[in-house]
Amino acid sequence: MPELPEVETIRRQLDKVLAGQVIGNVQVLQKKSLQGETLKVVGKRILGVERKAKMIIIRLSGELNLLIHLKMTGQLVYTSKFEARSTKFETKYTRVIFELDKGRFLFNDLRLFGWIKIVNDKQIKEILGKMPPDVVDKEFTPHLLQNILRSSGQAVKIVLMDQQKIGGIGNIYANESLFASGINPTRRANKITKEQVKKLHENIKKVINQGIKYGGSTASDENFVNALGKPGKYQEHFLAYERQGKQCHKCGSVIKKIKLGGRGTYFCQKCQK
Secondary structure (H helix, E strand, O other): OOOHHHHHHHHHHHHHHHOOOEEEEEEEOOHHHEEOOHHHOOOOEEEEEEEEOOEEEEEEOOOEEEEEEOOOOEEEEEEEOOOOOOOOOOOOOEEEEEEEOOEEEEEEEOOOOOEEEEEEHHHHHHHHHOOOOEOOOOOOOHHHHHHHHHOOOOEHHHHHOOOOOOEOOOHHHHHHHHHHHOOOOOOEHHHOOHHHHHHHHHHHHHHHHHHHHOOOOOOOOOOOOOOOOOOOOHHHHOOOOOOOOOEOOOOOOEOEEEEEOOEEEEEOOOOOO
16 A cells, blocks of 8 residues: 555655646546546646645645545556557556646556545545644654554554554555564554654654655555656665565564564564564
8 A cells, every 4th residue: 555655756746747737527437436526626727736644635726626545556647748648557447537738647546445536625624634643744743652652552563554543654664664663563552662662753754754765665566656657666675574584684584574453564573672
């Protein structure tokens, strides 16, 4: 599932190419993928592209918005008018096509878990108002993280991935943050010490920013591509994720893989306590 760095990468790219363009037509190839009346957005100008947690918000004129969640396999790919007739990024998994005055962008989704919702400004305000701070927000402080962890007896990795508590961390960056902090992902969240919380907070910020720097992660499933259809580069810098059976970069021990909360979990038994 695309996490904050992947979604932020897409947001930045889309904001550059979409802002100011007008939606000329919407082709819905899979009804499940778009919720709302498409005619409402036809003729609307794109004002900008924002992000909250793992969601993209495309602001439109007329107090309307496209709220998009990529879920497991969703992709948003833009092609300019020059490339618009190319089928390079169109596949049997293309679910929605937005025709613009200077190009178009596609919503592809292999597993059909992702969605686009047409919502007004009041609705978007209500939705965002119920969400916790993202890990890149100034409100996400060591004190806040400590309170979140202290209130749960679940495994720390599961708590970090809970989007009702913290916005933006998924499986990849939870694994990487815990490895960098020397914390075993199976440890109970309320057993993490104050010093460890401080270190974990620092490493979450560091790992997320590195993910953004390298344009997100295209892991072994190869599902993630950015808005230009290209893969990310952060997978070249993984220290734990998908490194099972390989040597730990810190101590030389073998990285282990287990299932935790149904997700692949990677860690060093020697370095992470």
